[in-house]
Amino acid sequence: MTTQQTLTRVELTDAIVREVGLTRQESSDLLDRMLELVSSSLEHEGLVKLSRFGNFQVRRKAAREGRNPKTGVEATISARRVVTFKPSPALKTKVDGN
Structure with missing residues (x-):
């Protein structure tokens, strides 16, 4: 990745599919849940x-x-x-x- 490139949700989901072996839907759900947990924790704690x-x-x-x-x-x-x-x-x- 060059310094000018942006890492997107799709690229993160694809990396989870490759590295962990989950389906695309499971990977997308996992990423969404993780980001929701981080956001919620920042909001409350x-x-x-x-x-x-x-x-x-x-x-x-x-x-x-x-x-x-x-x-x-x-x-x-x-x-x-x-x-x-x-x-x-x-x-x-x-x-x-x-």
């Missing part, structure tokens, strides 16, 4: 730890003043929750190529 991959965490961002870059008009950006990702040392090493 705010933290997902995947060993040797990394941590997803929900953080709160406070309201702040911002500016529309086109018009320059100031506006209040409301408080919100955002998902952050911190890669594991193993993933960092793999990405770095060492």
Whole structure:
């Protein structure tokens, strides 16, 4: 995979079919369920730890003043929750190529 290529659900499903040997439907259902579990956990508990991959965490961002870059008009950006990702040392090493 090149750095410009996007990994899609279809490609992940195909990889599960190849690597695990499930049917395409079972693989798709497995991937959907796993993503639903991650999403649900982030929504309710705010933290997902995947060993040797990394941590997803929900953080709160406070309201702040911002500016529309086109018009320059100031506006209040409301408080919100955002998902952050911190890669594991193993993933960092793999990405770095060492």
